[in-house]
Structures are given as C-alpha cells and as structure tokens.
Amino acid sequence: MDLSPASIQEAYTLITPHIHRTPLLTCSTLDTLASTPQSVADLANTPFAGLEPAHPRFRFFFKCENYQRIGAFxxxxxxxxxxxxxxxxxxxxxxxxxxxxxxxxxxxxxxxxxxxxxxxxxxxxxxxxxxxxxxxxxxxxxxxxxxxxxxxxxxxxxxxxxxxxxxxVPPYDDANVICGQGTTGLEMQAQYEALVEQTPRLSVHPEQKVLDAVITPIGGGGLNAGVATYFSDKTTKVFGAEPSFEGADDCRRGLEGGVRVESVKTLTIADGLRTPVGILNWAVISDPSKVAGVYAVTEEQIKAAMRLVLERMKVVVEPSAVVGLAVCLFNEEFRRLVEKEGGDQGWDVGIVFSGGNTTVEAIGKLFT
Amino acid sequence: MDLSPASIQEAYTLITPHIHRTPLLTCSTLDTLASTPQSVADLANTPFAGLEPAHPRFRFFFKCENYQRIGAFxxxxxxxxxxxxxxxxxxxxxxxxxxxxxxxxxxxxxxxxxxxxxxxxxxxxxxxxxxxxxxxxxxxxxxxxxxxxxxxxxxxxxxxxxxxxxxxVPPYDDANVICGQGTTGLEMQAQYEALVEQTPRLSVHPEQKVLDAVITPIGGGGLNAGVATYFSDKTTKVFGAEPSFEGADDCRRGLEGGVRVESVKTLTIADGLRTPVGILNWAVISDPSKVAGVYAVTEEQIKAAMRLVLERMKVVVEPSAVVGLAVCLFNEEFRRLVEKEGGDQGWDVGIVFSGGNTTVEAIGKLFT
Missing domain, CATH: 3.40.50.1100 (Rossmann fold)
Known part of the structure; x- marks a missing residue:
C-alpha cells in the first residue's frame, strides 16, 4: 500500500458502504470572529451579533467527523x-x-x-x-x-x-489506517466543491475550486498524514494542530529539531492527542511538500474554541477536535501567515472536527 | 389573520428570505432506545450499540430549531x-x-x-x-x-x-406570532416528504406521506398552536409536552379541568416553559380536533433526554427543547397510546427541538 492520492481514492471506494458521509458545515459567526483579531480574554466580552470584520480573512468549512459512526474519524x-x-x-x-x-x-x-x-x-x-x-x-x-x-x-x-x-491493527502507524483516515480529506474536498458552486467564495483559486488550506489535529498522526497524502497533488496547504501543554506538541517540536520525538507524557485536556507521532506518519508530516506546518495552542485556547463550537454552532465536539480551530483563532504565527498569503481575499480553510465523544459531566468539569 | 393552514403558508412565503431552513435529523440510536421499554435508571447502564428493538415503535424526525437564527424558533x-x-x-x-x-x-x-x-x-x-x-x-x-x-x-x-x-409584539399570544411559529410544522412536513422518498418507512399512511404525529414543547403555546393549525387539515396528530415540576404543566392541568390555568410559578430547568398558555393559544390547543393531547415529564426525565441528545446525537439543545423527546421515551401513558395506535408499524414522529441557547456552564450545573 503506497501513500498516494490514488490509494486514498481506492480506500474510499472500499469503505463507502460502511461509513457516514459526514456533513461539511459553515458558521458565519466563527468566520467573522476569526477575521477580527482576538484573544481569549476579548472573546468573553464580544457581542458577536453586531460584528462586521474589517476584511474577510477566514471562511471555514467544518468537516464534522463527530457525526461519523462511533463518533470519530x-x-x-x-x-x-x-x-x-x-x-x-x-x-x-x-x-x-x-x-x-x-x-x-x-x-x-x-x-x-x-x-x-x-x-x-x-x-x-x-x-x-x-x-x-x-x-x-x-x-x-x-x-x-x-x-x-x-x-x-x-x-x-x-x-x-x-x-x-x-x-x-495499530491505531495510527499503519499505511492502511492512514489511507482510511485520508478519505476524510477526499470527502471534504468533494463537498466543498459542491458548496462553492452555490455560494460566492473567497478562495484565491477560483478556477480550481480547491480549499486554500486544511488543518487537522495531530495525535499519532494518522488523520493528518492521510489528509496530507490526499492533497499532495493539489494546491491546498495542509497544516497540523497540537496542544502545547506538557510537551504534547511533540510533532511541532520534532519538526523544529529535525528528529521525531518518540515519547510524550502529558495530561492535556485534548486526550486523543496525548500520543507521539508514529513512524510512517512522521515520514509524511515531516515532508514539507506534504505538510506546510504544525502549530500549537494552550489548554485555555482549546477550551475557548470548544465553548464557541458548543454555544455558537450548537455542535458537540471533544476537546481534541477543536485544536485546528483554536490555531486559526488564536495562534499569532499562523494568523500572520494567513494574512500574508491570503491577501485581500482571505483563505477558505477546511477544519476537521475529529470526534465528539465526550459526556455532559466532562463538559461540566472543563468549564466550572 | 385567521388561524388556518393557508395563513401559515402565507406567513412562510413572507418570512422565507429571513429565516434558516433548519435541518430535519434522524438518529437510529434514539429510535431503537425509544422502541425498547426504558426508565431513566435503565438508560444509564444501556450499552446502546448492540440494541435491537423487539419491534419498531418509533421513528423520530428531529426539527432542529436550535439551528434557527438566534438559536430558536x-x-x-x-x-x-x-x-x-x-x-x-x-x-x-x-x-x-x-x-x-x-x-x-x-x-x-x-x-x-x-x-x-x-x-x-x-x-x-x-x-x-x-x-x-x-x-x-x-x-x-x-x-x-x-x-x-x-x-x-x-x-x-x-x-x-x-x-x-x-x-x-407579544411573545406568544398573538395570531401573527402563532402563524409564524406554525411555519416550523410546514417546513418539517415538506422535509419529511423528501426524506421518505429516499428511505423505507414505518408510517401507517404511506400513500399520504404525512408524519403520523408531531410533538412540541408548550410554554406560552405559540409553537404548539401554530404547528397544530398547520396540521389541522391532515391526518397527523399533534401533541404538546410540558415539565411537571412545580405545576409547570399548566396546559395539561387546564385541559384536565376544562379551564385555562392563568398563572404559573415554577423554576423548572426548562426555563423557556415557565409561562402559562396564552388565550389565543389555549383556544387552539384545547380544541381536540387540533391537539390530540398534552403530556408532562419530570426534571429527571428532561435531563436524561438532554444527555442523550448531547452525547448520542452530538447536538446542543436547551432543556426546554427536549420535553417532547422525553415524553416519547418516558411517559407511559403516551407510550401506551403509540403502542395501541401505531400497531405493528409504529409511528413516524416529528419532534421539534425548539432552541439551543444554553452555555457550557449551564450544562455543567445541570449534570454535576
């Protein structure tokens, strides 16, 4: 099994009868918020309804794998x-x-x-x-x-x-698993094409109808490596997102140091992302022609993003699912990149919500 | 403004440019649960995944007005x-x-x-x-x-x-307000028709493609009276749902006593349903040719239904939104009615989720 867009297309044909085609949702409130400079502290007092962004910087397309079977990709x-x-x-x-x-x-x-x-x-x-x-x-x-x-x-x-x-059957360090997770990228790109047929768009690549960027959480790296493989023959830039708490940003640190970090010990609230990146996954993610960068966010930023998704989108996600959105809202390095590369048009960004397996008690514990 | 299906069609034409056509969702886990006898205590220990109902009793169609503009109908x-x-x-x-x-x-x-x-x-x-x-x-x-x-x-x-x-502009006791809320019923019926074109169905009225029943929360009664008006020329039976806590089931009690209850003082967790039914609303709801019955549920049952919607459907709703689902899951009188009238086929039931305006702190308070 080689890691190519064609392999992911094959995987998709095989698994289609068994999986849900999860929805690709938009939320203009979050687009507006992300297009306005924000800190977590600002957010608490922002009356969203009246906001008009200075200029559009982000248009989000949320791939809701929390609605996948068993509640995750x-x-x-x-x-x-x-x-x-x-x-x-x-x-x-x-x-x-x-x-x-x-x-x-x-x-x-x-x-x-x-x-x-x-x-x-x-x-x-x-x-x-x-x-x-x-x-x-x-x-x-x-x-x-x-x-x-x-x-x-x-x-x-x-x-x-x-x-x-x-x-x-390993949870992520396996070519077949990676290709399976990569079908998330294939499906979101197809849904994005259908959506932008109907709606005016920001994208800098109108002729191609591809997403400008996609961002996914990175735990073991199966999802990110799979999605990056799918987009490797397109102009779409793929990014990864991690929690920074107690060194959970092992992938980001590995890229900085040039060597994969082999073990991690963290109790980040994003409990799906406590594992180090696998070997096969690292080979894809550390290839700059496939993954354009990995960014980290704090626990507080993850909670702020999760609150927005629950309260504004009315969608239940687990903490691990929102690290990509948190990067778009709060990571200054990433936001400068989008400002520079997105220009006047801004970027159409696909964000993967990786799962929704949480409980009302766990939500209560996070926010009280 | 008379209260007729035609008035609701007119209202729909007028408001369509301004409102969201909210999704009509299904959830086979909840269908299965509802088709199996349940108590709140049982639910906590039910491993949902393996359940197979003895025979199908309910198929639910959730009209998600929590995704409406401002988060409510x-x-x-x-x-x-x-x-x-x-x-x-x-x-x-x-x-x-x-x-x-x-x-x-x-x-x-x-x-x-x-x-x-x-x-x-x-x-x-x-x-x-x-x-x-x-x-x-x-x-x-x-x-x-x-x-x-x-x-x-x-x-x-x-x-x-x-x-x-x-x-x-009164919140519910007004003919124009009632007709506006009634468009919820019109939209859900149209979406149901489209859905059952594609999927095999339980309904006892296959030739007509109408929902067997619809259930909505009753606070002031604008939503229920509007929906009942819309379905008044169809075979669909319309029901209302209320909390029983501290007499919040004023409408049910009024029907029992034959006189509208004019004031209520309750702190039910379903805070949208703390008001008594309005005068115009009562005229519709107390007409047995329009509303087939009103049922009440306990605070514990409302919380159990809310937990299921958040954890299983991954949809954020406020407590008031789930009283209809709670009736279907837990009210023995209503369940006996469905068993009797639905027969071997069961019922296709439209449930209105009236709103989703809650906070993570409020969710935490309810469940800890």
Whole structure:
C-alpha cells in the first residue's frame, strides 16, 4: 500500500458502504470572529451579533467527523484496515484482530470487526471507565484487561496473539489506517466543491475550486498524514494542530529539531492527542511538500474554541477536535501567515472536527 | 389573520428570505432506545450499540430549531409579526416595536427589527445576565431596565409606549406570532416528504406521506398552536409536552379541568416553559380536533433526554427543547397510546427541538 492520492481514492471506494458521509458545515459567526483579531480574554466580552470584520480573512468549512459512526474519524481507518486484511487472503476470520487502544480506535475496530464478521480482542487497562468497557463490548469485541503501563498492555497483547493468532491493527502507524483516515480529506474536498458552486467564495483559486488550506489535529498522526497524502497533488496547504501543554506538541517540536520525538507524557485536556507521532506518519508530516506546518495552542485556547463550537454552532465536539480551530483563532504565527498569503481575499480553510465523544459531566468539569 | 393552514403558508412565503431552513435529523440510536421499554435508571447502564428493538415503535424526525437564527424558533414569529405590521400601513418605522421578554423572543424581535429597519425597545429586568443584555443590544435594540416583577415590567412598557408610540409584539399570544411559529410544522412536513422518498418507512399512511404525529414543547403555546393549525387539515396528530415540576404543566392541568390555568410559578430547568398558555393559544390547543393531547415529564426525565441528545446525537439543545423527546421515551401513558395506535408499524414522529441557547456552564450545573 503506497501513500498516494490514488490509494486514498481506492480506500474510499472500499469503505463507502460502511461509513457516514459526514456533513461539511459553515458558521458565519466563527468566520467573522476569526477575521477580527482576538484573544481569549476579548472573546468573553464580544457581542458577536453586531460584528462586521474589517476584511474577510477566514471562511471555514467544518468537516464534522463527530457525526461519523462511533463518533470519530477512526471508523474510516478501522474499516479500511480490516477490508484489506480480508482481501489479503490470510484467515483473519479465524484468527481475529487485536488492538490495545482504550479510546475511539478500540470502538472503531470493534464496530468494523463485528460488521465484517471478524473476531476482535481489545486489551484495556483494568481502570478504564465502565462506559468505555460497555461500549466496546456492545460492539461485540472481547475485552481483555491489563495493567496500566504500556509494558503490561503489550505483554497481554503478545500472550493473546500467541493463543489466537490475532492480527494487530495499530491505531495510527499503519499505511492502511492512514489511507482510511485520508478519505476524510477526499470527502471534504468533494463537498466543498459542491458548496462553492452555490455560494460566492473567497478562495484565491477560483478556477480550481480547491480549499486554500486544511488543518487537522495531530495525535499519532494518522488523520493528518492521510489528509496530507490526499492533497499532495493539489494546491491546498495542509497544516497540523497540537496542544502545547506538557510537551504534547511533540510533532511541532520534532519538526523544529529535525528528529521525531518518540515519547510524550502529558495530561492535556485534548486526550486523543496525548500520543507521539508514529513512524510512517512522521515520514509524511515531516515532508514539507506534504505538510506546510504544525502549530500549537494552550489548554485555555482549546477550551475557548470548544465553548464557541458548543454555544455558537450548537455542535458537540471533544476537546481534541477543536485544536485546528483554536490555531486559526488564536495562534499569532499562523494568523500572520494567513494574512500574508491570503491577501485581500482571505483563505477558505477546511477544519476537521475529529470526534465528539465526550459526556455532559466532562463538559461540566472543563468549564466550572 | 385567521388561524388556518393557508395563513401559515402565507406567513412562510413572507418570512422565507429571513429565516434558516433548519435541518430535519434522524438518529437510529434514539429510535431503537425509544422502541425498547426504558426508565431513566435503565438508560444509564444501556450499552446502546448492540440494541435491537423487539419491534419498531418509533421513528423520530428531529426539527432542529436550535439551528434557527438566534438559536430558536422565535425568529419565525418575530419576522412574521413585524412584516405584517409593515404591511398594515401604521407608521411602525417611526413608532417602533416593544416587548418585555428577556429570553429568546427578545433576541428574535431585536434581530427582525434591525433587519427590517424598525426601532426596537426591549424591557429587561435589571438582574438579567450580562450576556443576554449584550446579545439583545448587539442586534441593535434599545434595552430599558425595569424591576423583576411583571407589574414593574409592564409599567415600564406602558411608559415607553406613551413616549414613543411603540407597538407591543407579544411573545406568544398573538395570531401573527402563532402563524409564524406554525411555519416550523410546514417546513418539517415538506422535509419529511423528501426524506421518505429516499428511505423505507414505518408510517401507517404511506400513500399520504404525512408524519403520523408531531410533538412540541408548550410554554406560552405559540409553537404548539401554530404547528397544530398547520396540521389541522391532515391526518397527523399533534401533541404538546410540558415539565411537571412545580405545576409547570399548566396546559395539561387546564385541559384536565376544562379551564385555562392563568398563572404559573415554577423554576423548572426548562426555563423557556415557565409561562402559562396564552388565550389565543389555549383556544387552539384545547380544541381536540387540533391537539390530540398534552403530556408532562419530570426534571429527571428532561435531563436524561438532554444527555442523550448531547452525547448520542452530538447536538446542543436547551432543556426546554427536549420535553417532547422525553415524553416519547418516558411517559407511559403516551407510550401506551403509540403502542395501541401505531400497531405493528409504529409511528413516524416529528419532534421539534425548539432552541439551543444554553452555555457550557449551564450544562455543567445541570449534570454535576
């Protein structure tokens, strides 16, 4: 499986019957806000309704993967990886598949395995929340418990693989997973084309009808590498966004230092982005012809962006989902770049909302 | 202005340029949940993903007025009332309009007045939250403060009317407002028709392609009376939903006793539904050929429904918006009715989500 736009087109054909075509939403309030210089402190007192931007700088197109099956883009990669395993001729229906994520990837793998009639084993720490365990089991996976350290989890995975022959499906560092996640980019570009047929637009490339820029969160880097691969033969610039808290911006730091950062230990509120970038993912993201830059935002900026999406767009997202929007609103380096390159027209920016798996209690905890 | 389906069609033509055609959403998880007997306590431990209903009882179509302009259906009635005033030949552009709501109606009136170039005065209690004051001002209205009791507010309104000649636009007890809100029903029926062209359906009236039932919240009754008027020449049964807390189910109690309840004092979490039903609204709602029944739900049931909409649909709604869904999920009397009348096919039910104006802090307070 090579990482090319054609591979992503192939992946899309394979997974289309199983995934949702999630909506591409716009929000003029957020366009206006982003086109006006902002700090988090300013935002709290801004009466949005009357705002008129000095000149249009951003027009946003939100790809809502929070409305994807299992509530996150991870369903794309999981379905693609399993369909490829079935095509590969190995007896995956007997052997089964295994993973050790306790987050969105676990649920995605469980759903895809159940749909494709493949046994699935998910190794989860004993201390996982009951709702996550119940959710994974409800999709038909066998949940096996382990200790909390990665050594303990990996030992349980090895034991289970030895017993069952189950094939490991990694959460991000895998070409098939990357191509699956990249279909997010393909779909948003197609929806953008259809939308701008109907509406006047800012884009600096009117003849091509491509997005000027796309920004996605970076955790392990599956989504960003996949989307960057899809746009690699287009004029669209792809960017990544990370939390800066406790060094969670491992990818940005790696690019600065010229070497991939191999481990991260952070408790950022963007809990889907606590992992370091994978090896295959790094190869794509560190290629400046594919990814134009990675920017970081603070916890406070992530919360401000999440508040805007919930209160203004009335859309439920998890903290990890809004780091791209937070970069557009608050990262001065990125905003200067858009001002310079977007000129009088501004940029049409695709923002991927990666997921919406949160709870009302978690929202309450963040904002009280 | 008579209250007929034709009047609502006329209202729709007038307001269409100014309002959003809000989406009609479906959610198979909620259909499945509602088709399985539930209590609030059961719900907390239900692993939704694996559920298969014994037989389909409900298929829901959610009319998302939380995505309407100003975040609530109130924009419809406000635009209609003001356009009719302009047509009426009175010099409303000199005199202006006035209201004393501090909630969604105030913002709706302010937006409509600004759009149509009419001065607007909004009387608000001094103790109103700063964001509501800022929001109303941002739409260009003149905010005038009063004391908190209804006597104090009405005195300020009378003074202002004497000074300016401003015309009162009531929040619900007004034929033009009712017809404006009724366009919600017209739009959802049209969207339902388009949707069922594409998807197999449960409805017991396949030849007519009309919803089997529609349920809306009842506060002052503008939305319910308008929607019931629209469906009055169709087979669709229209229902109302109210909170039962501290007697907020004034309409249900009035129907039981045969007399409209004229005042209510409640602090239900469904803060848009704390008012008694208006006189014109009562005339429609108490007509059994127009409204088939009104049902009440507890605070706990409202919270459970709100949690499901936020966590499962990933849609932000205010507590008042989900009382109709709560009736479908938890009110045993209503559920028995659907079981009896829906038979093997079940019912296609349109549920109006009336608004989404809440904050992350308010969500936090409700669920912690």
């Amino acid at each position: 991870k369903a794309r990669g999981a379905f693609h990886a399993l369909i490829r395993l079935l095509q590969g001729g190995e007896d995956v229906r007997t052997r089964g598949v295994i993973t050790h994520s306790s987050g969105n990837h676990a649920q995605a793998l469980a759903l895809a395995a159940k749909t494709l009639d493949i046994p699935a084993y998910v190794v989860m720490p004993e201390i996982s929340t009951p709702s996550k365990i119940a959710g994974t089991r409800a999709h038909g996976a066998t949940v096996v418990f382990s200790g909390s350290t990665s050594e303990e989890r990996e030992a349980v995975v090895r034991d289970l693989q030895a017993q069952t022959g189950a094939i490991l | 109130k924009a419809r009635g406000a635009f209609h009332a003001l356009i009719r005033l302009l047509q009426g030949g009175e010099d409303v552009r000199t005199r202006g309009v006035i209201t004393h709501s501090s909630g969604n109606h105030a913002q709706a009136l302010a937006l409509a007045a600004k759009t149509l170039d009419i001065p607007a005065y909004v009387v608000m209690p001094e103790i109103s939250t700063p964001s509501k004051i800022a929001g109303t001002r941002a739409h260009g209205a003149t905010v005038v403060f009063s004391g908190s009791t209804s006597e104090e507010r009405e005195a300020v309104v009378r003074d202002l009317q004497a000074q300016t000649g401003a015309i009162l």
